[in-house]
Amino acid sequence: AIPVVLDVDTGVDDACALLLAALHPGLDLRAVTCVGGNAPVDDVVANTLTVLDAAGRPDVVVARGADRPLLEEAVDARHVHGADGMGDLDWPRSTRSPDPRHAVEVLRDVLRAAAAEVAHGADTRVTLVPLAPLTNIALLLRTYPDVAPGIREVVFMGGAAHVGNATASAEFNVFHDPEAAAVVLDACADLGIPVTMYGLDVFYEPRVGLPEADRLVAAGGRGAAELAGRLVRFQAERFGSDSATIGDAGAVCAVLDPAGVQREKLPVRVELAGTWSRGRTIVDRRDWTGDLSHDPHGQAPATIDVCLEVDADRYTRLWLETVEGGGR
Ligand code: BDR
Numbered sequence: 001a002i003p004v005v006l007d008v009d010t011g012v013d014d015a016c017a018l019l020l021a022a023l024h025p026g027l028d029l030r031a032v033t034c035v036g037g038n039a040p041v042d043d044v045v046a047n048t049l050t051v052l053d054a055a056g057r058p059d060v061v062v063a064r065g066a067d068r069p070l071l072e073e074a075v076d077a078r079h080v081h082g083a084d085g086m087g088d089l090d091w092p093r094s095t096r097s098p099d100p101r102h103a104v105e106v107l108r109d110v111l112r113a114a115a116a117e118v119a120h121g122a123d124t125r126v127t128l129v130p131l132a133p134l135t136n137i138a139l140l141l142r143t144y145p146d147v148a149p150g151i152r153e154v155v156f157m158g159g160a161a162h163v164g165n166a167t168a169s170a171e172f173n174v175f176h177d178p179e180a181a182a183v184v185l186d187a188c189a190d191l192g193i194p195v196t197m198y199g200l201d202v203f204y205e206p207r208v209g210l211p212e213a214d215r216l217v218a219a220g221g222r223g224a225a226e227l228a229g230r231l232v233r234f235q236a237e238r239f240g241s242d243s244a245t246i247g248d249a250g251a252v253c254a255v256l257d258p259a260g261v262q263r264e265k266l267p268v269r270v271e272l273a274g275t276w277s278r279g280r281t282i283v284d285r286r287d288w289t290g291d292l293s294h295d296p297h298g299q300a301p302a303t304i305d306v307c308l309e310v311d312a313d314r315y316t317r318l319w320l321e322t323v324e325g326g327g328r
């Protein structure tokens with residue numbers, strides 16, 4: 001199984017991603033770290049514990065991280081994700097508490113342990129899957145860069161080559177903490193950590209319809225399948241649609257089934273200024289980008305894998321089969 005850590009702002013679609021990561025036998029979920037984003041961080045922690053309980057995975061370490069972006073005030077997205085950040089489903093809340101360590105310390109400890117195993121010849125490097133503003137990951141990589149040998153790659157949901165959602169220019173996770181996103185791209189380039197951006201170019205495409213959601217809900221028993229179905233229903237209703245995206249769960253699919261997305265290695269910068277463009281990921285698709293000697297900024301951007309197309313049905317199937325199997 002692939003060792004993974006998810007960094008989340010649960011979040012309706014983060015919940016969909018957590019269910020997949022907690023239930024799929026191809027993943028070894030080593031910890032989940034929480035950050036303020038879709039909802040304030042304390043709600044994110046409560047939601048995350050609740051999802052892991054429904055998935056029958058109370059063994060997974062959950063830690064509370066940054067409650068605000070590096071520079072600006074937190075602006076949540078409860079208008080999209082509900083007052084509790086997870087669809088206001090009236091679902092029994094977890095009674096568990098998070099790990100006493102800060103999220104950055106949990107990331108440090110898990111990744112150092114992986115690095116130590118690697119030093120002894122095992123290939124147990126961890127795939128880091130941030131599905132939220134990148135605040136925790138920026139703090140981690142600047143504070144403890146020695147964790148790099150424990151990281152296989154970073155596959156993050158955020159950004160876009162084309163359009164935004166939080167603004168016309170910018171995707172929510174990057175818009176919420178642009179400095180953190182810029183730090184993560186910069187630090188990964190410095191430390192030699194490969195990065196994949198699973199952004200809005202693919203994010204909305206893997207979708208689940210209401211009939212499938214109803215089938216999941218019918219599994220009942222307050223298990224993973226019922227929760228999954230109710231999350232899909234909430235999202236579809238909120239957007240007045242007959243289907244909903246699995247959202248962040250698609251990035252977890254990209255770890256499990258990398259061939260389901262088509263990626264291109266492209267230079268990416270994060271816009272930190274700009275009146276209407278702050279938080280935009282500037283993806284350089286000019287055909288001469290190999291020659292950066294003409295770059296007027298005189299500063300090389302990070303070159304990362306950008307997901308440009310997705311086999312949506314394949315990822316929807318992967319998600320549905322996994323969460324249905326997890327119904328009790
Ligand atoms: C991202 O922002 C949040 O609303 C979702 O959870 C996802 O991570 C999409 O822009």
Ligand code: CA
Binds near residue numbers: 009010011038131248
């Ligand atoms: Ca998210």
